[in-house]
Structure formats: structure tokens, C-alpha cells
Amino acid sequence: MDRTKTLAAGAAGVVVVALLVAVLVPGALSAPRAATQPGNVDIADTTIQPQAVGGQIVALQVNTTLRHRGNPSPNVTVRLRAIDAESGLLETTRTVEVGELADDRERVVPATLSVAREGGYRIETVVYQDGQRVDTGRQEVRGLAALVPEYARTPIQFADETTLPPLGVSVQAATESQATLDITAQLINRGSVQSDDVEVSVIARQADSNLVADRDAADVATIEPGRTTGTTLTVSVPNNYNYYVDGVLKKDGVIVDTTRTAVNLNPSERIAVNETRQSVELEVSDFERDRRPDRDEERVEAGGESDSATPGFGVPVAALALLVGGLLARRRTA
Structure with missing residues (x-):
């Protein structure tokens, strides 16, 4: 009889402890945290390309590819910042509300940043989930001055070939005090359609004084492609x-388009055109991502336990204690 009382008292103690844990410890009898925590969101890649080019402003299309894994992630936001590559000053910023991400898939988030058409910029991408920063990346774009505004685009350019200089000069007539020059501008159509209406002009400047001696202009006839x-x-x-x-x-x-040549009419002195030119081209760097540990891993390191662990005794222990207590009580009454 004493043994039966002892077992019954032990089972009752287990039941009491389990009930106290269920009351005092939040989530002791609830589902594992991993089943309720939002999934993981990070940046898979970003691309940058000019969308619209004006005289002073260029609109950059920035496409951010977000990668989602795990449970649905609500309240996802992407913030873009354009920072001047030389001064480090903030040029512009843009925030895009993405909303909820679900399923294990990728989603492209488009956005437009308008910046000055000069120099270069560092484009920073920051992803937030419920106001918490979860991933960061950056990319650089340089040589925006090389972009041609839409209103100035034409396939017609000065030809620049070894055997065909862009400006050919010949003396039509000359006296002791005056010279008449025929200047032939060689133009090429590098496009796939007929040329637009363009005008070519020449300006003759005296080499020593840089004063304009004379000028002329003419409309260019239609030029077939190539x-x-x-x-x-x-x-x-x-x-x-x-x-x-x-x-x-x-x-x-x-x-x-512009070009220059030299004309030597002074027999005792000759000049030449400086052919050195600095080429400026649009450059976009590779995407760099700041690797951050997953929020699940951060919680494991901070709390010393995994999200799948359940604090306290849990549902199985409580159920077992109740079952044992019931059997012992039944045996006692029998």
C-alpha cells in the first residue's frame, strides 16, 4: 500500500510540475518556433541599366532579385540609395514596398533611380523584413557622361578611317593675302536605317590667336545604312x-559629333592636331553582397538552443504523466 501511495504521489508531482511549466513558461505546450517564424529573405542578384537618358539626368533601372526560403515573410521592403562615388554624398534614395513573400522562389523587384548624367555612383541595396535589416549589397556604375541623350541619338558620325580622314582640305584659290579652302566632311551611317536630318558645319580658327576666321554650314543628304x-x-x-x-x-x-584637323598655310611654321583622346565608357561593376548569418542561426547562437526545441517538458511528458496518474488512481480504487 505504501508503494502504491508513493507511485501515486510521484505521478501527481510530475503532473503538477508539468502544469506549472505550462503556465509559467511561454510556449511550453505550443508548437515549435520554427513553424511560426518568418522565412529567410536575401538578395540573389541585382542588375543596373539606363532606362531614360536626358541632357542632365539619367534614369537607372535597378532590378533586385530577392530569394525567399521557408515560411511566409510579411512586410518585406527594399531600399535603394545612390551615393556619389567621389564625394560620398547621398544623391537620391528610393523605397519599394514588396509585401509578403511566400514559397521557396525568387522575385524580381524593379525600381528607378534618377541621378545626374556625370561621374559615377555606388548603388546600395538594403532589404528589410518587419523593419529589421536582413541583407545588404552594393554595385558601382561609372561613365554616365558617355550615355548619349535620346534627343541627340543619330547613326550619322564623322568617318575616321586611315585612308579617309573625317575632314579633307584642298585649296580652291589663293592670293598673297587670301586663301579659299574647300573642306570635305566625310560622314558615315553606322545604323540600320536611313539617316536623320543632320547639319554639318566647319569653323576655321587662327592657330595663334584662336580667332574665328570663317565658317560654313550645310545640310547633309540622306545616307543609306553602312x-x-x-x-x-x-x-x-x-x-x-x-x-x-x-x-x-x-x-x-x-x-x-565633332572632329578637328590642321591647315598649314604658313610655310615657315607647321602645326598638328593633338590626337590624344580620353575614352569614357559606361561601366557597371559586379554585385557585392554583405554576407549575413541567417536569422535562425543568430537565434541559435544567442539562445543556446535551436528553434525546433520546445522549452519545458512539452506535450509528450505532460500526457505521459496524466496517463500514469490515471492508471495508478484506477489501480488504487480497484
Whole structure:
């Protein structure tokens, strides 16, 4: 009889402890935390490309690919920042509300950043989930000045071949004080359609004083795709001086291409054009991501337990204690 009382008292003690744990410890009898925590969201990749190019402003299309794993993740937000690569000053920022991400898949989040068409920028991408930063990445874009505004785009350019200089100069007539020059501008259509209406002009500048001696302009005839044509213009300048001749190509009043050559009319002194040019091209760096540990791993390190562990005795222990207590009580009454 004493043994039966002892077992019954022990089972009752287990039941009492289990009930106290269920009351005092939050989640002791609830489902594992891993079943209720939001899933993991990070940046898989980003791409940057010019969307619209103006005279002073360029709109950059930034596509951020988010990767989601696990349970649904509500309240996801993407923040983009454009920071001047030289000064480090913030140029512009944009926030996109993504909403909830579900299922194990990727989702592209598009956004547009408008920046000045000069220099370069560092584009930073930050992902938030419920206001908490979960991932960060960055990418650089340089050479925006090389982008041609939409209003200035034309397939017509000055030809620049070894055997065919962009500006060819010949003396039409000359006296002791005056020289008349025929300047032929060689233009090429590098596009796939007929040329637009463009205008070519030449400006003759005296080499020493840089004063404009004369100028001329003419409309360019239609140029078929891939073809080259010459447009001849005439200038009259004082003889026995050297000149720089600038060629300017315009579309709707906008300069789209330029070139320069030298004309030596002074027999005792010669000049030449400096052919050194600095090429500027649009460059976009590879995407760099700040690797951050998953929030599940952070919780394991901080709490010393995994999300799948249940604090306290849990449901199985409580049920077992109740079952044992019931059997013992039944045996006692029997």
C-alpha cells in the first residue's frame, strides 16, 4: 500500500510540475518556433541599366532579385540609395514596398533611380523584413557622361578611317593675302536605317590667336545604312597663317559629333592636331553582397538552443504523466 501511495504521489508531482511549466513558461505546450517564424529573405542578384537618358539626368533601372526560403515573410521592403562615388554624398534614395513573400522562389523587384548624367555612383541595396535589416549589397556604375541623350541619338558620325580622314582640305584659290579652302566632311551611317536630318558645319580658327576666321554650314543628304558620303563646305581665310578647322555635326541644333584637323598655310611654321583622346565608357561593376548569418542561426547562437526545441517538458511528458496518474488512481480504487 505504501508503494502504491508513493507511485501515486510521484505521478501527481510530475503532473503538477508539468502544469506549472505550462503556465509559467511561454510556449511550453505550443508548437515549435520554427513553424511560426518568418522565412529567410536575401538578395540573389541585382542588375543596373539606363532606362531614360536626358541632357542632365539619367534614369537607372535597378532590378533586385530577392530569394525567399521557408515560411511566409510579411512586410518585406527594399531600399535603394545612390551615393556619389567621389564625394560620398547621398544623391537620391528610393523605397519599394514588396509585401509578403511566400514559397521557396525568387522575385524580381524593379525600381528607378534618377541621378545626374556625370561621374559615377555606388548603388546600395538594403532589404528589410518587419523593419529589421536582413541583407545588404552594393554595385558601382561609372561613365554616365558617355550615355548619349535620346534627343541627340543619330547613326550619322564623322568617318575616321586611315585612308579617309573625317575632314579633307584642298585649296580652291589663293592670293598673297587670301586663301579659299574647300573642306570635305566625310560622314558615315553606322545604323540600320536611313539617316536623320543632320547639319554639318566647319569653323576655321587662327592657330595663334584662336580667332574665328570663317565658317560654313550645310545640310547633309540622306545616307543609306553602312554608306559614307562627303559634304563639301567652303571657307575663305587670310593667307600665310596656320588654322585649326573644327567639324561639328548637329541634329535639331544638338551637337552629336565633332572632329578637328590642321591647315598649314604658313610655310615657315607647321602645326598638328593633338590626337590624344580620353575614352569614357559606361561601366557597371559586379554585385557585392554583405554576407549575413541567417536569422535562425543568430537565434541559435544567442539562445543556446535551436528553434525546433520546445522549452519545458512539452506535450509528450505532460500526457505521459496524466496517463500514469490515471492508471495508478484506477489501480488504487480497484
